[in-house]
Amino acid sequence: xxxxxxxxxERAIERARDGVSxxxxxxxxxxxxxLDFKSMAADHAPEIVAGGALVGLLVGFGFPKVxxxxxxxxxxxxxxxxxxxxxxxxxxxxxxx
Numbered sequence: 628x629x630x631x632x633x634x635x636x637e638r639a640i641e642r643a644r645d646g647v648s649x650x651x652x653x654x655x656x657x658x659x660x661x662l663d664f665k666s667m668a669a670d671h672a673p674e675i676v677a678g679g680a681l682v683g684l685l686v687g688f689g690f691p692k693v694x695x696x697x698x699x700x701x702x703x704x705x706x707x708x709x710x711x712x713x714x715x716x717x718x719x720x721x722x723x724x
Contacts, residue, residue: 685694
C-alpha cells in the first residue's frame with residue numbers, strides 16, 4: 628500500500644510539472660513583447676520630442692509665475708490622483724483575475 632501511495636504521489640508531481648516550462652516561456656514571450664521600450668519610444672517619439680522642446684523652452688526663458696504655481700499645485704494633485712487610481716484599480720484587477 629505504501630509503494631502504491633508513493634507512485635500516486637510521484638505521478639501527481641509529474642502531472643504538475645508537465646507544461647510548466649512551456650507556460651513560463653509563453654509568459655516570458657508575452658512580457659517581452661508588451662514591455663518593448665524601444666518600440667514604445669519609437670511610437671511616441673514626436674510626443675517625447677515636443678515635451679522636451681517645451682521643457683527646454685520654459686527652462687531657457689525662465690518659468691513664468693503661472694507655470695510655477697501650476698507646478699506647485701498640479702504635481703501634488705497628480706500624485707494624489709495617481710495614488711487613488713492605483714488603490715482603486717488594484718482592487719479591480721485582483722477581483723477580475
